[in-house]
Amino acid sequence: MTKDPYRYFRVEARELVGDLARGVHELEDRGDADVVARVLRAAHTLKGAARIVKHRELAELAHALETALAPLRDAPAPGKRDDAVALVDRMTAALATLDAPAAAPAAVAPASAEAANSCQAKTSRAPESAR
Numbered sequence: 001m002t003k004d005p006y007r008y009f010r011v012e013a014r015e016l017v018g019d020l021a022r023g024v025h026e027l028e029d030r031g032d033a034d035v036v037a038r039v040l041r042a043a044h045t046l047k048g049a050a051r052i053v054k055h056r057e058l059a060e061l062a063h064a065l066e067t068a069l070a071p072l073r074d075a076p077a078p079g080k081r082d083d084a085v086a087l088v089d090r091m092t093a094a095l096a097t098l099d100a101p102a103a104a105p106a107a108v109a110p111a112s113a114e115a116a117n118s119c120q121a122k123t124s125r126a127p128e129s130a131r
Contacts, residue, residue, distance in 0.1 A: 016046040017091045019038075020042050020046070023035060025085075031077045036069065036072045069084060
């Protein structure tokens, strides 16, 4: 059985990306300091969690979102946040790739078994001195 390195991260990341999506849309309607702080905190948490499991793409996207929203920390204001929406969309796409874990080794076993049988058949036909 193969260990799933993203087992717990997947759950947390899905929740955080959902929070980010809601928060970015909320920033467009009412960009107050509380919303900015909440979105920045979620992005920072996602960045740290992604770094722990070595998911570089999500960590970089979360960092880019922090950078894009940092100016709002000092001067929050409602308005379009197309750059932030695009980053969250890319996070959602990256997260979707985590939902399809790599094929288990059992999927490769039949080919391996066939190769082993082929090798065994060749050695059983070999002269006694070659075995």
